[in-house]
Amino acid sequence: MSDIFISYARPNEPIAKMLADAMREAGYTVWRDDELPAHRSYSEVIEERLRAAKAVVVIWSDDAARSQWVRAEADAAREAGTLVQLSVDGSTPPLPFNQIQCADLKGWMGDRSAAGWIKVESSVAVLAGRAGDDARDTTAGARADRLAVCVLPFTNMSGDAEQEYFSDGISEDIITDLSKVSALSVIARNTAFSFKGKGIDVKQIAQQLGVSHVLEGSVRKAGGRVRINAQLIDGKYGDHVWADRYDRELDDIFAIQDEISKAIVNALRVQLLPQEKKAIETRGTSSSEAYNLYLMARQQRISGNDGDKRREEVIVRICQQAVTIDPEYAKAWALMAHAQAELRENFDVEVDPLPATEKALQLQPGLAEAHVVKAILHNADGNFDEALSEVDKALESDPENFEANQVKAFLLFRNKQLKEAIPFFDKAASMNDTDYRDAGMLTTCYQAIGDDEGLKRAAGMVQERAEKAFKEDPSNSAALGYGACALAVLGERERAKEWIQRAHMLDPDNMTMQYNLACAEVMYLQDKDAALNILDHVFANCAPSMVTHCDADPDMDPLREDSRYREMIEKARDRLGMTATT
Numbered sequence: 001m002s003d004i005f006i007s008y009a010r011p012n013e014p015i016a017k018m019l020a021d022a023m024r025e026a027g028y029t030v031w032r033d034d035e036l037p038a039h040r041s042y043s044e045v046i047e048e049r050l051r052a053a054k055a056v057v058v059i060w061s062d063d064a065a066r067s068q069w070v071r072a073e074a075d076a077a078r079e080a081g082t083l084v085q086l087s088v089d090g091s092t093p094p095l096p097f098n099q100i101q102c103a104d105l106k107g108w109m110g111d112r113s114a115a116g117w118i119k120v121e122s123s124v125a126v127l128a129g130r131a132g133d134d135a136r137d138t139t140a141g142a143r144a145d146r147l148a149v150c151v152l153p154f155t156n157m158s159g160d161a162e163q164e165y166f167s168d169g170i171s172e173d174i175i176t177d178l179s180k181v182s183a184l185s186v187i188a189r190n191t192a193f194s195f196k197g198k199g200i201d202v203k204q205i206a207q208q209l210g211v212s213h214v215l216e217g218s219v220r221k222a223g224g225r226v227r228i229n230a231q232l233i234d235g236k237y238g239d240h241v242w243a244d245r246y247d248r249e250l251d252d253i254f255a256i257q258d259e260i261s262k263a264i265v266n267a268l269r270v271q272l273l274p275q276e277k278k279a280i281e282t283r284g285t286s287s288s289e290a291y292n293l294y295l296m297a298r299q300q301r302i303s304g305n306d307g308d309k310r311r312e313e314v315i316v317r318i319c320q321q322a323v324t325i326d327p328e329y330a331k332a333w334a335l336m337a338h339a340q341a342e343l344r345e346n347f348d349v350e351v352d353p354l355p356a357t358e359k360a361l362q363l364q365p366g367l368a369e370a371h372v373v374k375a376i377l378h379n380a381d382g383n384f385d386e387a388l389s390e391v392d393k394a395l396e397s398d399p400e401n402f403e404a405n406q407v408k409a410f411l412l413f414r415n416k417q418l419k420e421a422i423p424f425f426d427k428a429a430s431m432n433d434t435d436y437r438d439a440g441m442l443t444t445c446y447q448a449i450g451d452d453e454g455l456k457r458a459a460g461m462v463q464e465r466a467e468k469a470f471k472e473d474p475s476n477s478a479a480l481g482y483g484a485c486a487l488a489v490l491g492e493r494e495r496a497k498e499w500i501q502r503a504h505m506l507d508p509d510n511m512t513m514q515y516n517l518a519c520a521e522v523m524y525l526q527d528k529d530a531a532l533n534i535l536d537h538v539f540a541n542c543a544p545s546m547v548t549h550c551d552a553d554p555d556m557d558p559l560r561e562d563s564r565y566r567e568m569i570e571k572a573r574d575r576l577g578m579t580a581t582t
Helices: 010-025 042-052 068-080 115-127 161-179 189-193 202-209 250-267 274-281 288-303 309-325 330-347 354-363 368-380 384-397 402-414 418-431 436-449 452-472 477-489 493-506 511-524 528-541 544-552 554-559 563-576
Strands: 004-007 055-060 083-087 102-104 147-151 184-186 213-222 225-234 240-249
Touching: 004 010, 004 042, 004 068, 010 055, 010 115, 042 068, 055 068, 055 115, 068 083, 083 115, 102 115, 115 147, 115 184, 147 161, 147 189, 147 202, 161 184, 161 189, 161 213, 161 250, 161 288, 189 418, 202 213, 225 250, 240 250, 250 274, 250 288, 288 309, 288 330, 309 330, 330 354, 330 368, 330 544, 354 368, 368 384, 368 402, 384 402, 402 418, 402 436, 402 544, 418 436, 436 452, 436 477, 436 511, 436 554, 452 477, 477 493, 477 511, 493 511, 511 528, 511 544, 511 554, 528 544, 528 554, 528 563, 544 563
Parallel strands: 004 055, 055 083, 083 102, 147 184, 147 213
Antiparallel strands: 213 225, 225 240
16 A cells, blocks of 8 residues: 555656656655556456545646546545645635645745645645654655644634624634744644534544644633633644633733643644744734724724725724724734725725725735735726736745735636636635625626636535625625525526516615626626616715726626616716727
């Protein structure tokens, strides 16, 4: 039985060979399909080797994502809990594999000190049972005893569902802290949060994700006090490695987070480098009140009602309070600037987001969220190259930044680079389990390029998330709009019509939602008249950004030669002082 099975598309054979050689040098037995015996069938040998492997390393690329063999092998490994993923061209794994952590080996030439290689090798070490083997030779910090941790979302015990943002924020910060420790491999936020609210056995989670340890806990916040229980559990045996309870004043929240992160590091017997210790202790603010307000505003951004002006106004008000309490809080300035940019571009509100953006960058040079706002502003002014440059700065600073991936996707989409936009929409959707918007944009992209399988997968994700969002907030009309499209894609015409009717009654003034209903009508329900009736209202009230989006949106292609459509969009251009497109 081989330790490792390598799955790859044929164009990626050179990297597969290099990876196999590196793994063999590290002491593993490796199998890839260059070793197929001449006397046996291809599929029979593949299935046998796949089942027998302790770890299945899948090499993702654009070519691999299109390969039925790679997808099938990855799916079998996912079900068996043996999947280890890496990307060699910067692309995000296709659904549903984008829900699982993926190492970045873009441009890798065999360097065993590279972060991507260390992440892959550490996961293989855990799955192959080699995590404690000190005899194996390692180089440049690539350790055989490297550890992998999943931080499950802490349970909100406050007795108030509206406090969920706080417990989620604590969990996310601990994930971020532990990710700064080079000796640890930490499961991505979205993968960890996919277990939220599910009564799943810790050992089962550890096996499924290929981690050595799982952290779980609870948060109770009441008045000026907070109580946090946390326990680190051995993923193989289910034993408690460490546990503690913190019952403190809310002002001590940062000290508690530091103590939890350091306690985990100590329990795992990991040595913190000086810069890692400093990074963990850097919070961006020393005010627990400002931090609490930021988490509240952040929750509005990632799960609020898309296209609702009130959402942006609430974010601005909350962030203004946060920066009044702590004028040095860069992330609060950047979040406020983002909401101001949305108000200006989508609702024609006379507000200048630039001062808050520049303040954020002054306080924290290179802050990804601030560069994202500059990208939005450049794009609104028609400066696509400058916008792309700013969002690339954001991604260089923080490749895992949700807003940076989302805005990069929209920039490419509105430049009619739909295929190029897909990996960024995909990654944004995979990073936030409440994000139906980017998943909805994936349906448009997959429909346009003729990928029926991708279309159905994306629509399923939209539907699941939209239903959950609407259940949690029955006033969330945007969820109904995206959900109606998804239902139509999935062939549930009657339910789609029902959702469309409900959305019209709930919020006729949400232009984003109304536009999405028009897309559902024309593209998936084939009702041009219904779509045109909706668009008549949209184009009479929308901001310039909606017209710009419409110009690039393939969902509108069936209407572009319709005289009524052409007349109403030209009236919108005249009203908004926009130049006609060719």
